[in-house]
Amino acid sequence: MNELVGPTLKFLIPLLFGYTGGHTVYGRRGAVAGTLATIGVVIGSEATMMIGGMVMGPLGAWIIKQFDKLLEGRVKPGLEMLVDNFSMGIIGALMMIAGFSVITPLFAGITNILTVGVNFAIDHSILPFTPIFVVPGQVLFLNNAINHGIFTPLAIEQAAQTGKSILYLVEANGGNWAGLVLAFMCFGKGMAKKSAPGAAIIHIIGGIGEVSFPYALIKPITILGPICGSIAALFWFQIMGGGAVAAVSPGSIIALAIMSPKGKLFVNLAGYVIAAIVSFAIVAFFLKRDKTPEDEVGEVGGLDMSQFVESHSAPGEEKKAVVADDAELPKRQVKKVAFACDAGMGSSAMGASMLKTQLNKIGMYIDVNHVSIHQIPADIDVIVTNENLYEAAKSAAPAGVPVIAIENFLDAAEQAAIAKKIKDMAE
DSSP, X not given: OGGGHHHIXXXXXXXXXXXXXXXXXXXXXXXXXXXXXXXXXXXXXXXXXXHHHHHHHHHHHHHHHHHHHHHTTTSOTTOHHHHHHHHHHHHHHHHHHHIIIIIHHHHHHHHHHHHHHHHHXXXXXXXXXXXXXXXXXXXXXXXXXXXXXXXXXXXXXXXXXXXXXXXXXXXXXXXXXXXXXXHHHHHOOHHHHHHHHXXXXXXXXXXXXXXXXXXXXXXXXXGHHHHHHHHHHHHHHHHXXXXXXXXXXXXXXXXXXXXXXXXXXXXXXXXHHHHHHHHHXXXXXXXXXXXXXXXXXXXXXXXXXXXXXXXXXXXXXXXXOEETTTOOOOOBXXXXXXXXESSSSHHHHHHHHHHHHHHHHTTOOOEEEEEETTOOXXXXXXEEEEGGGHHHHHXXXXXXXXXXXXXXXXXXXXXXXXXXXXXXXXX
């Protein structure tokens, strides 16, 4: 079975990156173009070309999209399939050749520079200080780019030789952010304190780190907690020989345990706890010295912190769903509902799960999917999205499909109100 590992790392994973990136830019046709563009860099390099898939997938899709726009309305009737097939074949072949002969050396150079830098850091015992640069990048929501674009490709090569790699845990060890959120839960104020327990569960168990990053924006000095926590954990991993056998994604403590090599489970879990304790202590120190009023603002860095509070309406109070400029929705057949957010992943996945539960409670057993607001399927009957994305959702929605705005996607009462609205609308 070891024979499966090499081809999977060299071919399958980069091509999946390229396919997915291409699909995001231009649907299925973009996915094919992105895969064709990616295979050139995959064949041209001996290293795992994850970064190649990340770049060439969207780039290939963008190129074929621009070509299709150029020919729009200029193809004679009956020749559409001929033009589509040959344009994909010719442009795809050119992109493969460009990737093989031009782009691969560029990526190889970048990878070599990163490898030399990481090896230098390991040899001189300064790898634990990389969080000084990594953690601020996480706050800017570059966590996936840092993890999968930089550390994971290098870690794959290291793990192939030694069976594990500490590089998998430079960005993905979420203990430092868990400590920050737990500190806000104990010593925070206002909505940040109320929302922290829900965010802590989502982060620690679900591994969705994005729910934790905005807390550092409430009081920027608290970012020192996650930085120091991560440094302490990396020193522990380096001394005790910690590391993972594969990428820890998402950064859940469960995923960390699963990816721990034999004999290193305690070391890795202890590293998570060490990061959390150090981060908690430092963040708590700054929060206890904070003199800002209790009625702290609930929105930080564009994220409404109240969305992580499981709230319910007061007796006699009923939550209302904002629907298409407050107009009543016309009767229509409802078979598929899309819960949309910007990326179509973490937040919309949780919102879709809650909405499906509320719909089942009132006897509606229909499909509720989570999608990116930029990729709403044409066969969707109703769209639910955060009120901040309402206008964008209306622009992206298929013609005639109603859009319902939700204020707090984890608010059970508001989810129930939307479920009722959908049921009233259904024929």
